[in-house]
Each structure stands twice: as C-alpha cells, then as structure tokens.
Amino acid sequence: ASHMGSDGQQPGAAQQPAAAFAAGGSGRRLLQTMATDAVGTGNPNQTIPSTAAVVAGVVGGLSTLTLCLAVALMFAVASIYGVRWTMCGRGRRGRRPRSRTGGAGNGGDESPPGVKKSDVDLVLEMGRANTRLPSIVTSHLEPHPSDSTLYEQPSSNRIATSKTVTPMSSGGTVRSPLKSDASWKDCLIEPEQIQILRRRDGKPWVLGGGAFGQVYKALYDGVQVVAAKVLTGLNDERVLDSFVREAAILRDMRDRNIVQFVGVCMGSEEEGQPDEAMMIQEFMEAGDLYKALKWRDEAGRRVFGWYARGKRAACDIARGLHYLHSHKTVHLDVKSSNVLLARDGACKLADVGLARSLLTKNYLTHAGTLGTFACFGIVLWEITTGEVPTRGAMRNPKVPEECPQAVVDLMDRCLETVPSQRPTAKEIVLLLESMPAGTPSQAEARGAPLRATSLAQWRDLLPQQISKLSLPGSSKAGEEEGEQGEGLGYDPAVDTFRSGLSNDAEEIAAAQQLAEANPQGGACAAATMRLEDLPPLSASERLF
Numbered sequence: 001a002s003h004m005g006s007d008g009q010q011p012g013a014a015q016q017p018a019a020a021f022a023a024g025g026s027g028r029r030l031l032q033t034m035a036t037d038a039v040g041t042g043n044p045n046q047t048i049p050s051t052a053a054v055v056a057g058v059v060g061g062l063s064t065l066t067l068c069l070a071v072a073l074m075f076a077v078a079s080i081y082g083v084r085w086t087m088c089g090r091g092r093r094g095r096r097p098r099s100r101t102g103g104a105g106n107g108g109d110e111s112p113p114g115v116k117k118s119d120v121d122l123v124l125e126m127g128r129a130n131t132r133l134p135s136i137v138t139s140h141l142e143p144h145p146s147d148s149t150l151y152e153q154p155s156s157n158r159i160a161t162s163k164t165v166t167p168m169s170s171g172g173t174v175r176s177p178l179k180s181d182a183s184w185k186d187c188l189i190e191p192e193q194i195q196i197l198r199r200r201d202g203k204p205w206v207l208g209g210g211a212f213g214q215v216y217k218a219l220y221d222g223v224q225v226v227a228a229k230v231l232t233g234l235n236d237e238r239v240l241d242s243f244v245r246e247a248a249i250l251r252d253m254r255d256r257n258i259v260q261f262v263g264v265c266m267g268s269e270e271e272g273q274p275d276e277a278m279m280i281q282e283f284m285e286a287g288d289l290y291k292a293l294k295w296r297d298e299a300g301r302r303v304f305g306w307y308a309r310g311k312r313a314a315c316d317i318a319r320g321l322h323y324l325h326s327h328k329t330v331h332l333d334v335k336s337s338n339v340l341l342a343r344d345g346a347c348k349l350a351d352v353g354l355a356r357s358l359l360t361k362n363y364l365t366h367a368g369t370l371g372t373f374a375c376f377g378i379v380l381w382e383i384t385t386g387e388v389p390t391r392g393a394m395r396n397p398k399v400p401e402e403c404p405q406a407v408v409d410l411m412d413r414c415l416e417t418v419p420s421q422r423p424t425a426k427e428i429v430l431l432l433e434s435m436p437a438g439t440p441s442q443a444e445a446r447g448a449p450l451r452a453t454s455l456a457q458w459r460d461l462l463p464q465q466i467s468k469l470s471l472p473g474s475s476k477a478g479e480e481e482g483e484q485g486e487g488l489g490y491d492p493a494v495d496t497f498r499s500g501l502s503n504d505a506e507e508i509a510a511a512q513q514l515a516e517a518n519p520q521g522g523a524c525a526a527a528t529m530r531l532e533d534l535p536p537l538s539a540s541e542r543l544f
C-alpha cells in the first residue's frame with residue numbers, strides 16, 4: 001500500500017485497476033485512479049487511454065441516443081399497430097366485436113395488421129347487400145351469384161360448403177345454456193342447415209323487424225321454407241334469458257293458432273357463449289295482420305271486413321289466447337303485427353313469451369290479462385274498421401255499420417277494469433263462434449258510413465282507470481288470474497293507449513268537440529267517414 005501511495009502515477013496502474021486492487025491499493029485510491037483516468041487528466045502518459053475514453057464516451061452517447069431513438073420508433077410503430085389491433089378488437093380483453101360486414105373468416109373488416117384484404121374479399125364484401133347485418137346472418141346468407149362464380153361452388157352443394165359456416169360442433173367448450181340442457185337436444189339446429197334467402201335484387205329477404213331484431217325468410221335443410229328470427233347481444237344475460245324463455249314457451253306451445261317453433265340455431269361461440277342466435281319458426285306466407293288489414297281488392301274494397309275474414313281472424317286469435325291461458329301463459333304483446341297469417345287466411349299468434357315487452361309502438365301492453373284483453377279489443381276494432389291506432393293522437397272509435405252490436409259489446413267488455421267482469425278467452429271464443437256467419441247486408445260493399453260506438457267511453461275510461469290498476473308484482477290483478485308477473489312495474493305512458501285511436505287531426509278535433517258536447521258519445525255519429533275515403537294500398541301490398 002505504501003508503494004502505491006508513493007508513486008500513485010505508476011504506469012499501468014490506471015489501466016490495471018484490478019491489478020492495483022490486487023496489489024493492495026485501498027478501495028478509495030482505486031476509485032480515485034479510475035476517476036482520474038476517466039476524465040483524462042493527471043498523468044500525460046495517459047493521453048491515449050483518455051482519448052479512447054472520450055471517443056468511447058462519444059460513441060457510447062451516440063449509441064445510447066440511437067438506442068433511445070430506436071426504442072421510441074418501436075413504441076411509435078407499436079402504438080400505431082396497437083391502435084389498429086385494438087380497433088380490430090384483438091388487443092383488448094373481453095369480447096371481440098364482430099364484423100358487421102361478415103362473419104369469421106369471410107374477409108370482413110377484421111383483417112389483422114399488415115394483412116391486406118384480397119380482391120376476392122373486397123368483391124365479396126361489395127356483393128353483400130346490407131353492410132350492417134349481424135354476422136350470423138351474413139354467415140348464413142344464400143351465396144350471391146357473384147360468390148358462386150368466384151368460388152365455383154356447385155349449386156347442389158352450396159349449403160354444405162358455405163365457406164363462412166362455423167359448425168357448432170367445431171371444438172371449443174360448449175357452455176351455451178341450450179346446448180348443455182338435454183331437453184333442447186332435439187331443438188338445436190346446426191348452422192349449416194339454415195340458409196337465409198335473398199330477394200331477387202340480392203338483398204337478404206327480410207320479413208319484418210321489431211325491438212328484438214330482424215326476421216328473415218330462410219331455408220331449413222335446403223327444403224323447408226322457414227322464418228329465422230335473428231337475435232343479437234346474447235352475451236347480455238337479460239337478452240339471453242328473454243331468448244331462452246321465448247324459445248321454451250314456443251317449443252312447448254303446440255297449437256294450430258300459435259306460430260310453430262322449428263328450433264334454435266346458435267351462433268359460433270367465441271368465448272364459450274354465442275352472442276347471436278336464430279329462432280326458427282314456421283313461415284307464415286301472408287305476413288302479419290297489421291299489414292293485411294290494409295289490403296284492398298281490385299275494386300278498392302277492403303279485403304278484410306268483419307264478414308270477410310275478420311270474424312275468422314278474431315276467432316283464431318281468441319283460440320290462440322285460450323290455448324295459452326289454459327297453459328298458464330300470458331301473451332303480453334297482443335297486437336295485429338304479432339298475428340301472422342297463413343296462405344289460407346288462418347291466423348296464428350306470434351311473439352309468445354315477451355314478458356318484458358311492456359309498451360310497443362302503438363299499444364299499451366302490460367302484464368295480466370287486462371292488457372291482453374284490452375289489446376285484443378283494439379285488434380277487434382282494427383279488424384272491423386281497417387284502421388290502426390296511432391301514437392300521440394286520440395279519437396272516438398267508430399265501427400262500420402255492418403259490425404254486429406255483439407262485437408262492439410265484446411270490445412267494451414274487454415276493457416272492463418274489474419277482472420271478474422272481463423271475458424275469458426274461452427268466453428270470447430264461444431261468443432264469436434256463436435255469431436252468425438255470412439254477410440248480412442251489402443253495407444261493406446257500398447262503403448257504408450262508420451257509426452259511433454259505445455267505445456267512445458274508452459276515451460274517458462283511460463288512462464284514469466288503467467292507472468288505478470294493479471300490476472303483477474305490486475298488485476292482485478295477476479294473482480286473481482292465477483298468472484305470474486315479474487315485477488314489471490308500471491309505465492305511466494298509458495297515454496299511448498288512450499291516444500292510440502286516431503290518425504286524423506281534423507277528425508280528432510271534431511270528435512273532441514262532439515265528445516265535449518255529449519260525453520256519452522252519441523253525437524259522435526255525426527263524425528262519420530266512408531271506407532271508400534281511406535287511401536288505397538299500393539299494388540305491392542296486396543297479396544290476394
């Protein structure tokens with residue numbers, strides 16, 4: 001140590017700190033030596049090593065800078081790709097959003113970063129008529145002619161080889177409540193068995209739509225024409241519950257006046273639970289009653305009147321309700337658009353089991369048979385008049401002269417607020433069946449004037465009376481009927497019901513004046529209109 005201390009400038013000491021350390025230099029000296037060397041000061045003999053150190057420092061600095069730049073560049077690139085990745089739904093946890101233009105593997109807008117869509121994919125996308133379709137629809141869509149040309153698929157083999165179909169049995173854990181339940185075994189339809197049909201213009205064949213999704217015309221097993229009701233958002237438990245409930249009710253309700261259930265087709269499972277599904281039902285060729293009530297024949301007369309299909313329709317609906325009630329099921333959404341027509345004119349109830357559908361467009365629908373029969377009363381009114389309720393307006397209801405008084409009385413009874421005074425579905429069926437068939441007069445053909453009915457009281461009855469009604473969960477109404485409610489609550493929008501019987505401002509004003517003059521509604525007969533005055537339907541809306 002003394003040696004090192006005396007000649008602290010011994011050559012080589014700086015270059016060999018380890019040796020100096022080994023020679024017994026103290027740690028402090030060693031650090032001093034290294035520091036001196038590092039700044040290039042001290043012994044002039046150390047010029048070369050100091051320069052090297054400077055150069056090394058500069059080079060080191062530069063390389064650090066370069067490294068930083070490279071890292072920054074990498075972050076920039078990564079963040080750019082990260083954004084794209086996230087937009088594709090792959091960079092985050094949770095459900096991967098589906099392409100609205102196509103299903104898995106169909107070249108939709110989910111190309112991973114760096115992968116360019118092929119021209120074929122783009123052509124296919126352009127060929128798809130509706131870019132906002134759920135993937136379960138696009139993946140089941142009948143191949144477009146351009147698709148088949150591109151893929152050279154033999155027409156006989158189109159369904160089986162549809163490139164976008166994801167068989168349910170293909171791997172993955174099956175956690176769908178329907179699939180894990182053995183009782184659904186016979187109702188599950190494989191995706192490749194369903195083919196959504198296209199119209200001549202290439203667009204998917206939409207039969208109708210509602211709050212829960214669209215309904216498409218489809219082909220089951222390549223031979224049976226069916227209606228496929230597409231539901232999305234099944235990852236939401238409430239939606240799934242509603243879907244399962246409706247499917248379960250439909251599956252068990254086998255009646256000639258209930259639309260028949262064919263099966264369910266679950267979408268592909270990405271995270272154990274399909275997000276989309278289709279409920280397959282029998283196809284009702286003539287569509288819904290709501291549209292049918294507007295049909296006119298070649299002479300411009302209504303296709304529906306009380307004696308022309310009307311009575312039969314009312315009977316069919318009542319029979320369907322009777323069947324449901326006798327099976328402890330309440331429809332809760334009775335309205336003309338939920339009554340479907342077969343080719344032969346038979347009516348069937350659809351949309352069974354939507355227990356949470358409280359209020360729809362023009363109707364008040366709520367739990368309990370009061371809602372069911374009040375809505376049935378309005379459907380009767382629609383059938384006899386051919387008019388439809390309009391939200392946000394009110395008028396005194398009138399029926400054509402040909403409408404039997406018994407039907408008017410029935411409408412009134414359906415609106416009774418005391419449960420015991422309301423007719424049961426069975427009573428309605430018996431009453432309607434007992435009414436004489438055939439046209440009693442030429443009134444309808446002549447375009448007879450409408451007459452006011454005691455239904456004028458509806459205006460006074462509602463909403464005050466309805467607001468007093470108790471609902472399942474908070475009332476005895478449902479209990480009295482022996483029906484189950486689910487605490488659905490009360491929607492104060494009962495005005496919808498009260499105001500649901502008008503579509504003409506002048507008529508509303510006139511009716512209101514008359515109603516004020518005569519609260520009993522008798523004077524309303526003055527406010528008449530002729531069926532002939534109603535606007536004719538376009539040719540495309542006529543079926544027969």
Ligand SMILES: Nc1ncnc2c1ncn2[C@@H]1O[C@H](COP(=O)(O)OP(=O)(O)OP(=O)(O)O)[C@@H](O)[C@H]1O
Nearest residue numbers: 207208209210211212213215227282283284288337
């Ligand atoms: N089986 C079927 N055959 C033919 N058309 C159908 C069939 N099922 C439904 N539609 C058509 O689709 C329309 C809407 O169907 P659906 O009533 O099932 O939808 P929704 O979501 O329940 O409607 P909302 O919630 O308004 O009651 C019907 O009014 C009808 O025109």
